Amino acid sequence: MLIPGILLAEQAEEKTRVATLSTVLTEIATEVGAEHVAVSGLIPPGTDPHEYEPKPADLTKLAEAGLILASGKNLEANLSKLVANSGSRGLLVSVGDKFPSLELPAEDGGHGSTVDPHWWNSIKNVELATAVVRDALIQVDPAHAVDYRKNAVAYLAELAVLERWAKLKISELPRDQRKLVTSHDAFQYFAKDFGFTIYAVEGISPEDEASNRRVTNLIDTIKRKRVKAIFGEFGSNPKVLEVITRDTGAKIGGNLYADGLAPGDASTYAGMVRHNLTTIVEGLK
Secondary structure, X not given: OOOHHHHHHHHHHOOEEEXXXXXXXXXXXXXXXXXXXXXXXXXXXXXXXXXXXXXXXXXXXXXXXXXXXXXXXXXXXXXXXXXXXXXXXXXXXXXXXXXXXXXXXXXXXXXXXXEOOOHHHOXXXXXXXXXXXXXXXXXXXXXXHHHHHHHHHHHHHHHHHHHHHHHHHHOOOOHHHOEEEEEXXXXXXXXXXXXXXXXXXXXXXXXXXXXXXXHHHHHHHHHHHOOOEEEEEOXXXXXXXXXXXXXXXXXXXXXXXXXXXXXXXXXXXXXXXXXXXHHHHHHHO
């Protein structure tokens, strides 16, 4: 027979289960939820979210979660179906859908536009996402609302420090040099914040492989704009970039983290941002 005090202690230790479909959201949920949550990140650090395929164990984690956090902005294919198949009754929040999107023109002169899902490459958007996660945690676990608000304030303060550092770092680069050539089109939110123009080899998804016409046009642009360096991504195929550097004389400025956190110096959001901005500024100076 359980002693009442032990029973109360066991009940007090029960945590809200949170499943995330984003490495950045895993960090936010962990920071805001702290000791009151058990966070399961379905996408491990260093994994391309565009290529995520759910495993049977992921369906179990979704089914057990009281809160499911997705990136939103059309990044997760068949999200509603995935959650329904898991049998989950948890609250599903597509975090990126809670704040404005950037829409990019269709590739290679096609009609229409596509929503850019890479919202986390803007520190301002991560601040907005923190508020969304805070409110979602309060909704599913109102008993700990005070702690969630306090933890969110602390994390937002860290982001404010990061944003001040980022502005100082970017200020080292004259505005006429803020031309960023990347492996795939993942830095438009970053570009909007800091006054860059993006020239991407591939489209929004790495699966949108570059056509010969696109590569030819990009080579012409790099020459005309006198771009000093181009940037790859960790895990991307360097062959096309090698062709571009050979034909333009631009150098490889380094590799960026475009799709979320990764082992090493990008294991935290602040680490990812600091790596990317330092690599970009030093490569283009």
